[in-house]
Structures are given as C-alpha cells and as structure tokens.
Amino acid sequence: MTENAASAGRWRVVTTMLRLAWQADRAAAVLAFVLAGLQALTLASFGLWLKLVVDGIQTGNPLTVVAGAAGGVISIAINVSFAYGGQRAQSRLRDHTRYMMNAQILNLVGAAPTLELHESPQHLNELSAFQREGHQLSQVLPRMVELCTVTVQIITTAVLMVLVNPLLLALPLFAVPSLLVSFKTSRIMRDSGRRAATPARLAEHLVEVTAAPGGAKEVRLFRLQAELLSRFHQAHYQIRRLNGQAQLHVAALSLAGRLVFIAAYVASIALVVRLVADGEASIGEAALIAVLAGQVLGLVSGSSEVLQLTIRSLVAADRFVSLQDLFGRAAQQGHSTRPVPLRLRRGITLSDVSYQYDNTAHPALEKIHLDLPAGSTVAIVGENGAGKSTLVKLLAGLYSPTHGTITIDEEDLASVDLAQWQDRISAAFQDHARFELLVRETIALGDVQLLSGDADPDARVLEALDRAAATDVLSALPHGLGTQLGSGWPAGVDLSGGQWQKLAIARAMMCPAPALLLLDEPSAALDPETEHRLFEAWTQVAQELRERVGSITVLVSHRFSTVRMADRIVVLRNGTIAEQGSHEELVRKNGLYAELFNLQAAAYR
Numbered sequence: 001m002t003e004n005a006a007s008a009g010r011w012r013v014v015t016t017m018l019r020l021a022w023q024a025d026r027a028a029a030v031l032a033f034v035l036a037g038l039q040a041l042t043l044a045s046f047g048l049w050l051k052l053v054v055d056g057i058q059t060g061n062p063l064t065v066v067a068g069a070a071g072g073v074i075s076i077a078i079n080v081s082f083a084y085g086g087q088r089a090q091s092r093l094r095d096h097t098r099y100m101m102n103a104q105i106l107n108l109v110g111a112a113p114t115l116e117l118h119e120s121p122q123h124l125n126e127l128s129a130f131q132r133e134g135h136q137l138s139q140v141l142p143r144m145v146e147l148c149t150v151t152v153q154i155i156t157t158a159v160l161m162v163l164v165n166p167l168l169l170a171l172p173l174f175a176v177p178s179l180l181v182s183f184k185t186s187r188i189m190r191d192s193g194r195r196a197a198t199p200a201r202l203a204e205h206l207v208e209v210t211a212a213p214g215g216a217k218e219v220r221l222f223r224l225q226a227e228l229l230s231r232f233h234q235a236h237y238q239i240r241r242l243n244g245q246a247q248l249h250v251a252a253l254s255l256a257g258r259l260v261f262i263a264a265y266v267a268s269i270a271l272v273v274r275l276v277a278d279g280e281a282s283i284g285e286a287a288l289i290a291v292l293a294g295q296v297l298g299l300v301s302g303s304s305e306v307l308q309l310t311i312r313s314l315v316a317a318d319r320f321v322s323l324q325d326l327f328g329r330a331a332q333q334g335h336s337t338r339p340v341p342l343r344l345r346r347g348i349t350l351s352d353v354s355y356q357y358d359n360t361a362h363p364a365l366e367k368i369h370l371d372l373p374a375g376s377t378v379a380i381v382g383e384n385g386a387g388k389s390t391l392v393k394l395l396a397g398l399y400s401p402t403h404g405t406i407t408i409d410e411e412d413l414a415s416v417d418l419a420q421w422q423d424r425i426s427a428a429f430q431d432h433a434r435f436e437l438l439v440r441e442t443i444a445l446g447d448v449q450l451l452s453g454d455a456d457p458d459a460r461v462l463e464a465l466d467r468a469a470a471t472d473v474l475s476a477l478p479h480g481l482g483t484q485l486g487s488g489w490p491a492g493v494d495l496s497g498g499q500w501q502k503l504a505i506a507r508a509m510m511c512p513a514p515a516l517l518l519l520d521e522p523s524a525a526l527d528p529e530t531e532h533r534l535f536e537a538w539t540q541v542a543q544e545l546r547e548r549v550g551s552i553t554v555l556v557s558h559r560f561s562t563v564r565m566a567d568r569i570v571v572l573r574n575g576t577i578a579e580q581g582s583h584e585e586l587v588r589k590n591g592l593y594a595e596l597f598n599l600q601a602a603a604y605r
C-alpha cells in the first residue's frame with residue numbers, strides 16, 4: 001500500500017483551517033479577524049493625522065493642529081487596545097484549534113481498522129512531522145490573521161497614495177516580486193523539510209530508545225553510548241546539510257526581491273520631492289507620503305516574512321489535512337452493510353491467500369489454503385519469521401490479503417463490516433500494550449462498554465483473571481484491582497514482564513463469547529507450566545463457547561506441550577504450510593513437526 005499523503009491543495013487547507021477555527025471558538029475567531037482589520041485601519045490613519053498637523057502649522061490654523069494631534073493620540077490608544085484584544089482572541093483561538101486538531105488526528109489514527117498505514121515508513125514520517133511541527137500548526141490561524149492585517153494595511157495605504165498622486169500606486173506594486181519570491185522560498189523549505197524527515201525521525205528514535213528503560217539497560221551493558229551518539233550526530237549533520245542548502249537558496253531569492261522594491265522606494269521619494277518643489281503637493285501630503293512609504297517598506301519586509309511564516313504554517317496545516325484525508329479514507333475501509341454471522345457454523349477458510357509487506361522482496365505468506373472449522377482450536381507453529389503473526393493479523397482483518405480470499409461462514413471478509421468482525425474478536429499478543437491505568441481498568445478495556453456502564457466491573461474482571469490463570473498477580477498488588485500501574489504515576493507500581501503479560505491475557509478473556517480468540521505468543525514470558533495451565537483453563541471455557549457461538553481459538557506458541565492440546569496444528573515454513581493435522585497424525589507422519597517436537601522433548605529430558 002503506497003498511497004501518498006499528497007498535498008491537499010492550498011485553498012482547501014485554508015478553508016479547512018477556517019472551518020476548524022469556527023468550530024473551535026466562534027467568538028474568538030470573529031474577534032481575532034475583525035480586530036486585526038480595525039488595527040490595520042487605525043495604523044494607516046496615522047499618516048492622515050500627521051498631514052492635518054503639518055497642514056495646520058503651514059496654514060497657521062491652530063484648530064487643525066489640535067484636531068490632528070488629538071486624532072493621532074486617540075488612534076494610537078485605539079490601536080493599542082485593538083492589538084491587545086486581538087492577541088487575547090488569537091491565543092484563545094490557537095489553543096482551542098490545536099486541541100481540536102490533535103483530537104481529530106488521534107480519533108482518525110485509532111479508527112483505521114487495518115495496520116497498513118501505521119507500518120508504512122512514508123506515513124510514519126508524515127505523522128512524526130505532524131507531531132514535531134505542533135508549533136507551526138498552532139501558528140496557522142494567528143498567521144492568517146496577521147496576513148489579513150497586512151492586506152488591509154496595503155489596500156488602505158494604496159488608496160491614500162492614489163489620492164496624492166496615482167503614480168505612487170506603483171510603489172506597492174513593486175512589492176509583488178518580493179511576495180512572489182515568498183511562495184517559491186516556502187516551497188523550497190517544505191521540500192527540504194520532507195527530505196530531512198527520515199534523518200529527523202532517526203534522531204528522535206535514538207533519543208527515545210536511549211531514554212526508555214529497556215534501551216537504557218542495553219545501552220549501558222553493550223557500551224552503545226558512543227555508537228548511538230555518533231549516529232545521532234550523523235542524522236543531525238544530514239538535517240543541517242539539507243536545511244543549510246535550502247536556507248542559502250532562500251536568502252539569495254529574498255535579497256533579489258527586496259532590491260527591486262528598494263529601488264522603487266527611492267524613486268517614489270524622489271517623485272514626492274519633485275511634486276512639492278513644483279507646488280503640486282503640500283508639505284502635509286509630503287509628510288503623509290513619507291509616513292506611508294515608510295509603512296510600505298516595513299510592510300514589504302514584514303509581509304514577505306509574514307507570508308513565508310504563513311506558508312510554512314500552511315504546509316504544516318496541509319500535512320494535517322492530508323493525514324485527515326488519508327486516515328479518514330482508511331477508517332472508511334471495511335465499512336460495509338454485510339453483517340458478521342452471530343454464530344459461526346462453518347468457520348473461517350483461507351483460499352490461495354498471499355500477503356507481501358511493502359518494500360519487501362518476498363511474500364510473508366504465499367498460497368495459503370486453510371480451514372479453521374467453527375468450534376476448533378488451532379495451533380500455529382513454525383520457526384521465527386515463518387509467517388505466524390502475519391497469518392494472525394490477516395485473520396483479525398488488520399491486513400488485507402494481497403492475493404486470495406478469507407471467508408467467514410462463506411462471506412468474504414473483504415465485503416463484511418470489518419469493525420463488526422473486529423468486535424467479535426478478542427486477542428492477546430506478545431507485544432501487547434501496557435496501559436498504565438488502574439489494574440481493574442487495564443483488564444476491563446477488553447470489554448470497553450463495561451467501563452462506561454454503571455455496573456461494577458470487578459466480578460467480570462476477576463472472572464477474566466481466573467480464565468487467564470492470572471489471579472496470583474493480584475496478591476502482589478498493594479490495592480488489588482484498584483492499584484495504579486506504572487511507577488511513573490503517584491502510588492503507581494511496576495510489574496514484571498510476565499505479570500504484564502498475564503494482565504494482557506486477562507484483557508483478552510474479558511470478551512464473553514468471541515467468535516475468534518487470537519493468542520499470538522501471549523505467554524512467551526510465562527513459564528511452561530503456567531502457559532500449560534492457562535491453555536487448559538481456556539480449553540474448558542472454549543468447550544462451552546464451541547456449542548454456543550462456534551468460537552475458534554488460534555494459538556501461536558513455540559511450546560509443544562501446549563501446542564499438542566490443540567485440535568489441529570498448522571506448521572508454517574517460509575510463508576507456506578508445510579504440514580497440518582492433529583498432534584498424533586503429525587508425529588506419525590514423522591515430518592518437520594515431529595522433528596521440532598522431538599528436539600524440544602529431548603531438551604526437557
């Protein structure tokens with residue numbers, strides 16, 4: 001899956017951000033833009049008040065001088081008040097929209113039923129850039145407001161200049177090359193940011209892995225500090241080199257744009273001096289033009305800066321909108337009206353199923369034909385990298401086969417409602433999540449409705465712990481089910497790897513009647529005896545579920561003492577099925593399974 005997080009189009013980005021501002025805080029959005037416009041008007045009026053004062057002095061009219069001075073003071077006071085109110089509104093708007101954007105991305109990222117986007121390096125780059133550029137993104141609306149101020153200021157200045165002499169209108173026009181350059185330079189910076197995304201992620205990863213408790217141990221024991229630091233420096237060197245080239249290019253272009261405007265500025269001042277000398281303009285008008293030309297000069301330097309920053313923040317916003325589109329489409333994937341059968345009658349069938357990860361040379365699974373009958377317990381065994389976890393994820397609908405079909409009671413999984421199918425699945429993985437919540441909550445997440453309901457979840461949670469053969473974990477906890485997990489929290493406790501794993505298995509056992517229970521090496525950190533007890537306990541529950549809902553249990557394990565209890569064992573080798581059958585059948589066959597089984601049995605003797 002190589003779908004591109006392509007540009008969403010500048011106009012769409014702007015309208016999306018404005019809509020977001022409107023949804024986040026209407027009052028602040030309106031105030032921010034209105035006050036910005038009014039602030040620009042009062043700023044432009046300074047020149048007019050100054051003209052009045054100079055004209056009053058020239059004509060000896062004290063009333064005009066006083067009126068001009070009073071107008072100037074009042075407009076300064078209004079300008080300052082508008083600026084203060086505008087800033088308050090902008091900061092409120094910034095906080096509210098930033099919160100909304102994060103919530104929307106969090107929601108969409110979690111809503112995609114498959115894992116393909118999460119595992120694509122390209123989209124990981126985009127996601128991490130989105131998180132890294134939080135600051136830019138929060139500046140989008142303030143920048144747009146600033147741009148609105150600049151636009152109003154340019155228009156008012158242009159109007160006032162035309163009133164003195166239409167030729168002066170050329171001055172703001174000479175600002176255009178400078179502004180056009182801003183578009184080009186922003187594109188250069190965006191492209192360099194994209195090129196630097198991979199080294200930037202690598203640098204972040206190196207910091208994370210060094211700081212994480214697991215990484216910290218190995219960094220010390222393997223003396224990795226110097227090696228990781230050198231890789232960190234290399235990544236930063238790459239980022240600096242890419243950014244440095246881009247910045248040099250940008251500086252050259254910006255200077256060229258400014259020089260064009262400065263030449264026009266000098267020419268317009270010469271024109272006004274000439275007009276006054278010829279008696280075609282008053283000294284007051286000359287003062288007005290001097291103020292306005294100064295403002296235009298400030299505007300050009302400021303506005304190309306504002307424009308560049310606006311475009312840079314719009315690039316971050318573009319990323320937000322593209323991610324929203326991408327994950328939004330992924331969330332729609334698998335939405336279908338075809339329901340999942342309430343009770344499995346026939347089971348799950350894989351016909352000619354292959355799966356190949358992006359950017360890999362060989363398929364992880366190839367031409368798999370497999371029947372998982374309703375009510376059966378199926379163990380999957382095979383060496384590392386044989387394709388066991390990939391098969392489990394395909395069954396869960398976390399990946400879609402690149403070839404072939406998976407049917408559930410003869411309904412193609414591609415055409416049933418994927419979210420509904422995933423609601424009927426429960427699972428525990430070796431790389432399970434460690435939710436640092438109360439013990440009760442960590443387990444009850446396996447049936448999340450229970451947490452939002454009024455019923456006391458404890459009875460169900462204890463039952464799940466029992467099914468997972470994990471009640472012993474409770475005795476080690478100071479407040480039982482009410483213990484906070486994670487030593488980073490007040491009164492929080494940390495658990496051993498095996499204890500965390502037992503809680504993950506208990507979470508999987510919360511689902512009262514799953515159509516499919518996936519246990520992908522969830523007990524690798526447990527001792528073989530505990531794993532054996534766990535599977536025995538589950539087999540008894542599965543017996544009852546077999547009758548009621550036709551539940552299928554799929555177990556991945558390297559422990560043959562557990563595997564042999566399954567009704568059917570599937571042996572994978574290099575992504576294909578090497579053999580399958582019951583333990584007795586496979587031992588009699590004396591093939592790969594028998595070889596692996598005997599090897600392990602000999603090791604225990």
Ligand SMILES: Nc1ncnc2c1ncn2[C@@H]1O[C@H](COP(=O)(O)OP(=O)(O)OP(=O)(O)O)[C@@H](O)[C@H]1O
Pocket residue numbers: 119357358360364382383384385386387388389390391
């Ligand atoms: N996200 C991924 N991207 C690319 N290749 C992957 C990815 N996950 C797994 N693979 C590759 O697919 C193949 C099968 O991997 P899989 O995790 O399914 O094996 P496994 O039998 O579960 O291995 P193990 O016993 O080590 O857990 C391996 O060659 C692996 O390198």
